Amino acid sequence: MSERSDVGRLRKPSSLAGDAWRDLRRKPIFWISLALVLLVTAMAAAPGLFTSNDPTDCALSRQHAAPSGGALFGYDFQGCDTYARAVYGARASLLVGALSALFTGAIALLVGMLAGYFGGWVDAVLSRVIDIVLGIPLLLAAIVLLKRVSVDSATVRLTAVIFVLAVLGWTTAARVVRSSVISARQQDYVAAARMLGAGNGRIMWRHILPNTLAPAIVVLTIALGTFIAAEATLSFLGIGLREPTISWGIDINSGRVHMRESATPLVVPSTFLALTVLAFIMLGDAIRDAFDPKLR
Amino acid sequence: MFRFIVRRLLQMIVAFFGTTLIVYALMFAGQGDPIQALAGERPVTEAQRAYLTEKYHLDATGVGGFFYRYFDYLSNLLRGDLGESLTGRSIGDILAAAWPVTIKLALIAIAVAVIFGVTAGVLAGIRRASIFDNATLLLTLLVLGIPTIVLAPLAQYYLGVRWQLFPPTAGADPDFYALLLPGIVLGSLSLATALRLTRTSVAENLRADYVRTARSKGLPRRRVVSVHVLRNSLIPVITFLGVELGNLMSGAIITEGVFNIPGVGFNLFRGIRTEDGPLVVGIVSVLVVVYLVANLVVDILYAVLDPRIRYE
Amino acid sequence: MSQPTPASATPPGGHLLDLRDLHVEFRTQEGVAKVINGVSYHLDAGETLAVLGESGSGKSVTAQAIMGILDSPPAHISAGQIRYRGRDLLSLPEEQRRQVRGKEIAMIFQDALSALNPVFPVGWQIGETLRQRLGMSRADARRRVVELMELVQIPAASTRLGDYPHQFSGGMRQRVMIAMALAMEPKVLIADEPTTALDVTVQAQIMDLLADLRRDLDMAMILITHDLGVVADVADRIAVMYAGRIVEHADVRSLYRAPAHPYTKGLLNSIPRLDQRGGKLATIRGLPPNLMRIPSGCPFHPRCPYAQQVCVDVVPHDLVLGDGRTSACHFAQEVRDDRTS
Numbered sequence: 001m002s003e004r005s006d007v008g009r010l011r012k013p014s015s016l017a018g019d020a021w022r023d024l025r026r027k028p029i030f031w032i033s034l035a036l037v038l039l040v041t042a043m044a045a046a047p048g049l050f051t052s053n054d055p056t057d058c059a060l061s062r063q064h065a066a067p068s069g070g071a072l073f074g075y076d077f078q079g080c081d082t083y084a085r086a087v088y089g090a091r092a093s094l095l096v097g098a099l100s101a102l103f104t105g106a107i108a109l110l111v112g113m114l115a116g117y118f119g120g121w122v123d124a125v126l127s128r129v130i131d132i133v134l135g136i137p138l139l140l141a142a143i144v145l146l147k148r149v150s151v152d153s154a155t156v157r158l159t160a161v162i163f164v165l166a167v168l169g170w171t172t173a174a175r176v177v178r179s180s181v182i183s184a185r186q187q188d189y190v191a192a193a194r195m196l197g198a199g200n201g202r203i204m205w206r207h208i209l210p211n212t213l214a215p216a217i218v219v220l221t222i223a224l225g226t227f228i229a230a231e232a233t234l235s236f237l238g239i240g241l242r243e244p245t246i247s248w249g250i251d252i253n254s255g256r257v258h259m260r261e262s263a264t265p266l267v268v269p270s271t272f273l274a275l276t277v278l279a280f281i282m283l284g285d286a287i288r289d290a291f292d293p294k295l296r
Numbered sequence: 297m298f299r300f301i302v303r304r305l306l307q308m309i310v311a312f313f314g315t316t317l318i319v320y321a322l323m324f325a326g327q328g329d330p331i332q333a334l335a336g337e338r339p340v341t342e343a344q345r346a347y348l349t350e351k352y353h354l355d356a357t358g359v360g361g362f363f364y365r366y367f368d369y370l371s372n373l374l375r376g377d378l379g380e381s382l383t384g385r386s387i388g389d390i391l392a393a394a395w396p397v398t399i400k401l402a403l404i405a406i407a408v409a410v411i412f413g414v415t416a417g418v419l420a421g422i423r424r425a426s427i428f429d430n431a432t433l434l435l436t437l438l439v440l441g442i443p444t445i446v447l448a449p450l451a452q453y454y455l456g457v458r459w460q461l462f463p464p465t466a467g468a469d470p471d472f473y474a475l476l477l478p479g480i481v482l483g484s485l486s487l488a489t490a491l492r493l494t495r496t497s498v499a500e501n502l503r504a505d506y507v508r509t510a511r512s513k514g515l516p517r518r519r520v521v522s523v524h525v526l527r528n529s530l531i532p533v534i535t536f537l538g539v540e541l542g543n544l545m546s547g548a549i550i551t552e553g554v555f556n557i558p559g560v561g562f563n564l565f566r567g568i569r570t571e572d573g574p575l576v577v578g579i580v581s582v583l584v585v586v587y588l589v590a591n592l593v594v595d596i597l598y599a600v601l602d603p604r605i606r607y608e
Numbered sequence: 609m610s611q612p613t614p615a616s617a618t619p620p621g622g623h624l625l626d627l628r629d630l631h632v633e634f635r636t637q638e639g640v641a642k643v644i645n646g647v648s649y650h651l652d653a654g655e656t657l658a659v660l661g662e663s664g665s666g667k668s669v670t671a672q673a674i675m676g677i678l679d680s681p682p683a684h685i686s687a688g689q690i691r692y693r694g695r696d697l698l699s700l701p702e703e704q705r706r707q708v709r710g711k712e713i714a715m716i717f718q719d720a721l722s723a724l725n726p727v728f729p730v731g732w733q734i735g736e737t738l739r740q741r742l743g744m745s746r747a748d749a750r751r752r753v754v755e756l757m758e759l760v761q762i763p764a765a766s767t768r769l770g771d772y773p774h775q776f777s778g779g780m781r782q783r784v785m786i787a788m789a790l791a792m793e794p795k796v797l798i799a800d801e802p803t804t805a806l807d808v809t810v811q812a813q814i815m816d817l818l819a820d821l822r823r824d825l826d827m828a829m830i831l832i833t834h835d836l837g838v839v840a841d842v843a844d845r846i847a848v849m850y851a852g853r854i855v856e857h858a859d860v861r862s863l864y865r866a867p868a869h870p871y872t873k874g875l876l877n878s879i880p881r882l883d884q885r886g887g888k889l890a891t892i893r894g895l896p897p898n899l900m901r902i903p904s905g906c907p908f909h910p911r912c913p914y915a916q917q918v919c920v921d922v923v924p925h926d927l928v929l930g931d932g933r934t935s936a937c938h939f940a941q942e943v944r945d946d947r948t949s
Contacts, residue, residue: 029434132315132318135588136318136319136584137583137584137587139549140580140583141319141322143564143568143580144323144580145322147323147568148322229443229445232443232445233550237553237565237569238569239568249445252446252449253445255449256449256554259452259457260457263453266449266450270446270449270450273443273446274443277441277442277443278437278438278441281437282437282441285437503679505717505722506722506723506725506726508672508717508723509723509725509785510725511677512675512709512710512715513709513714513736513792514708514709514710514711514741515706515710515737527725527727527728528726528727531727602726602727603772604774
């Protein structure tokens with residue numbers, strides 16, 4: 001329909017990022033999720049600011065005791081401060097989420113860039129690999145992989161979880177990068193740069209990479225939330241992080257077992273986890289809507 | 297159509313070998329003591345050690361040994377011989393008892409997703425940017441953002457233990473009512489995704505040129521939406537639900553574990569907890585096959601629904 | 609070709625279709641685009657009116673306003689009347705409006721591939737109105753569909769009923785569209801760029817088919833196009849649109865012989881002609897206006913070689929030039945009599 005597209009063309013030209021920012025600024029969801037993200041980041045960086053209690057100071061004499069002396073939500077089955085444990089749990093979650101997203105981003109950028117830029121058989125092979133990895137159910141593969149880690153060292157388990165999530169979780173981002181590389185490659189200025197004699201490496205670095213960053217960051221923000229949820233799930237199942245590491249997943253599981261006696265040790269870490277995951281997903285969702293307003 | 301199915305079948309066979317090889321390699325390659333890996337941290341009796349060595353041909357070594365063992369594992373899998381768990385029960389028997397429960401649960405979850413998700417998605421798509429649309433978008437975002445390990449225990453606590461609207465756990469031979477709450481919890485994620493997918497698809501199709509044509513034929517709006525738009529919009533939704541049914545069968549680990557439902561996921565959950573290696577390996581292998589078959593069925597379904605694919 | 613009808617002659621009982629001062633706006637977040645700004649034209653039984661203009665001139669929007677299939681929002685009909693057999697369609701309730709669609713006025717679209725529903729067989733799509741609106745049985749509808757497909761010269765019609773749109777060639781798909789539009793035996797057929805998406809050889813076949821069908825079935829036709837070459841053999845009258853207005857309205861021969869609006873003149877000069885080889889092809893300088901900021905006075909003045917100060921200040925009214933011709937140009941006479949270009 002010619003008329004309609006012409007009306008579209010009549011919009012006054014303004015930068016995509018500028019439009020997106022103007023759109024974002026008016027959205028309460030954006031501000032709420034951003035505030036939550038910053039709050040939980042602060043909690044992970046400096047838990048001491050939010051509670052003066054020691055999360056590892058547990059005494060069975062205080063089992064399911066009522067709130068007292070800074071323990072806002074009372075004590076859990078082991079007699080630990082429920083609130084302090086929830087605060088300290090942010091660190092492991094965010095560490096796993098951020099590092100997995102970082103590695104995922106690196107793999108996705110590399111694979112997506114190679115596949116999208118070179119096309120041909122490189123693209124065919126890499127796309128197949130993406131299909132196969134995407135075809136493996138994430139939780140099942142993580143179970144199989146993590147089952148093999150029988151060490152209890154906190155660092156080893158943390159590394160293993162991050163490794164597993166990065167190895168299994170990069171495919172969606174790689175697809176996004178690939179398609180934005182393909183569309184950037186067809187732009188006139190890339191053809192111009194090539195005619196001026198710029199090499200492949202320079203074109204990829206200077207001209208194509210900047211174009212793929214915005215969509216990649218959106219996908220990775222959402223992925224960060226998903227990775228935090230995945231870490232908690234694996235720890236909940238007992239194959240992710242383990243004691244003495246403090247993780248929401250572990251606490252949710254033990255809270256679940258004893259919920260008939262007291263529900264607070266279940267509800268508190270559950271709320272922390274849900275709000276954190278939601279915050280990242282909503283943030284990514286809001287940014288994506290702002291950059292891609294087609295369906296609003 | 298026939299050629300299409302044959303081609304997809306061949307692709308699936310390739311994918312089957314690829315995926316099982318990867319899974320098998322993940323499970324056994326580069327292992328120090330493979331038997332200890334299967335058994336986790338539990339002490340292994342001499343009898344178990346002998347059984348596992350024979351079962352997985354662990355005496356064969358090197359790359360050749362690895363492939364020998366892989367094909368042995370594969371042929372056992374194809375013959376349905378999954379061996380015994382560390383507790384001495386036949387894994388085939390465990391699964392035979394567990395499948396009906398899991399299938400029942402998955403069907404309830406899909407029914408929830410279809411009845412509420414697709415209906416609300418169609419309405420939201422038609423009334424894009426309305427209050428209803430924005431409310432459902434926000435609600436689905438909430439559902440998508442809350443992990444199952446939060447949703448399942450909280451639903452169990454509030455709806456089962458505290459307000460006693462549903463049985464909090466299912467037990468050995470669960471009836472429909474006992475499976476309803478877990479089914480809703482399990483289906484909520486599919487519901488949210490199905491809703492968003494339906495909404496986007498309906499909204500896109502409403503702006504398609506063929507809708508304008510249908511209107512210019514003088515058809516009532518009701519018919520334009522319910523026949524022309526819906527028939528096109530539901531193609532991606534139905535394929536999504538097909539893949540999702542495959543996912544739900546394997547993805548019920550948490551839900552079945554929390555609600556104590558003796559399905560496949562529950563047995564996997566227990567296998568992980570009790571570090572029962574053979575049980576985990578057996579169930580995961582079967583689930584991967586189920587997942588592949590579900591994908592194949594969906595591909596064929598897609599071709600049935602969309603003539604453009606069928607005649608490619 | 610029938611005799612050209614002077615634009616001013618009104619038959620007893622009024623025109624079959626009569627647009628009066630139609631205004632349509634698109635209200636978007638970026639602002640209001642005035643897409644149609646006072647379009648008036650009419651159509652009598654048995655004649656063919658060509659509506660000519662660049663993309664964005666409002667010709668398709670006008671047609672969709674007649675059909676009542678504008679997407680609203682963003683489209684909004686802010687003023688005017690569309691009278692069909694004396695009734696103003698715009699004042700009818702939706703249900704009565706729907707009865708007119710397809711049965712009285714039918715429309716065929718530019719791109720038949722996207723205009724046909726991809727998931728239904730073509731026979732089903734052609735027969736849908738027969739079953740739904742005329743209550744025909746499946747067997748009767750099927751027989752009628754085969755007749756219609758033969759009417760539009762689709763070979764082996766009865767074997768192709770069950771085929772899907774993507775299995776047809778472009779020309780055949782457009783024939784399917786036409787058959788679908790003819791199903792309810794409409795009195796008016798609106799053809800919106802029916803040949804634009806097709807190969808040149810197929811274009812001529814489809815135009816001939818449309819002209820034949822119009823004559824045999826005694827319909828009136830509105831032919832929307834941006835291609836002056838297509839129009840000459842088929843149309844009786846031409847309305848030239850620019851920026852949502854009709855700038856010139858005349859019978860085909862006089863318009864070709866002596867265009868009375870600089871825009872029409874520009875369009876005619878930009879057709880490649882076999883008798884003037886080697887010369888540089890004339891083009892109209894500049895771009896069509898932004899419909900959110902239509903220039904003051906005559907909207908064509910920034911691109912017009914005849915423009916004077918008056919063109920910037922005063923909106924030109926339709927100037928009647930005799931023989932029923934009108935031109936919305938302050939210098940219509942001069943332009944018509946200027947044979948230099």
